[in-house]
Amino acid sequence: MIQFAVLMGFVLAALSPMLNGWFGQRTSLVLALFPAGLAAWLVLQAPEVIENGSLLLEWQWVPSLGISLTFLLDGLSLLFGLLITVMGACVLVYAGGYLKDHPDLARFHIALVAFMVSMLGLVLADGLLTLFVFGN
Incomplete structure (x- = not known):
C-alpha cells in the first residue's frame, strides 16, 4: 500500500496543474486529502509496529533481476x-488560502507534493536502491 501510494504521489504532483484547472481555488484542499490519507494509514499501522517492532514492506520493481523497493x-x-x-496536509490547506490568487499556485503544488513524497520515501527507505530513488 505505502509503496504504491508514495510512488503515486509523484503522479499526483505532476497532475496538480490539471487538478487546478478542474477544482480552481479548492485544489489545495483536494491535494491535502492525499497526505491526510497517508497519515491515517500510518496511524492504522501503529499497533502492528508497536507489537512487532517494525514492518517491512517490499515491492518487486524488476522481479527478473531481483530489484525491489523496500x-x-x-x-x-x-x-x-x-x-x-x-x-504536508496543513501546509497545503494553509497555502490554498494564503496564495489563492497567486498565478504560480499550481507550480507551488507540484513542488510541495513532490518534496513531501520524496521526504516520505527517504524516511521509509530500507535499501540503498530505494534511498537512491527518493534521494534524487
Whole structure:
C-alpha cells in the first residue's frame, strides 16, 4: 500500500496543474486529502509496529533481476512519516488560502507534493536502491 501510494504521489504532483484547472481555488484542499490519507494509514499501522517492532514492506520493481523497493516502518520512521504527512496536509490547506490568487499556485503544488513524497520515501527507505530513488 505505502509503496504504491508514495510512488503515486509523484503522479499526483505532476497532475496538480490539471487538478487546478478542474477544482480552481479548492485544489489545495483536494491535494491535502492525499497526505491526510497517508497519515491515517500510518496511524492504522501503529499497533502492528508497536507489537512487532517494525514492518517491512517490499515491492518487486524488476522481479527478473531481483530489484525491489523496500520500505521499513519502525517507530522512528512512523513518527517522521506522521510528521511529514500531517505537516504536508496543513501546509497545503494553509497555502490554498494564503496564495489563492497567486498565478504560480499550481507550480507551488507540484513542488510541495513532490518534496513531501520524496521526504516520505527517504524516511521509509530500507535499501540503498530505494534511498537512491527518493534521494534524487
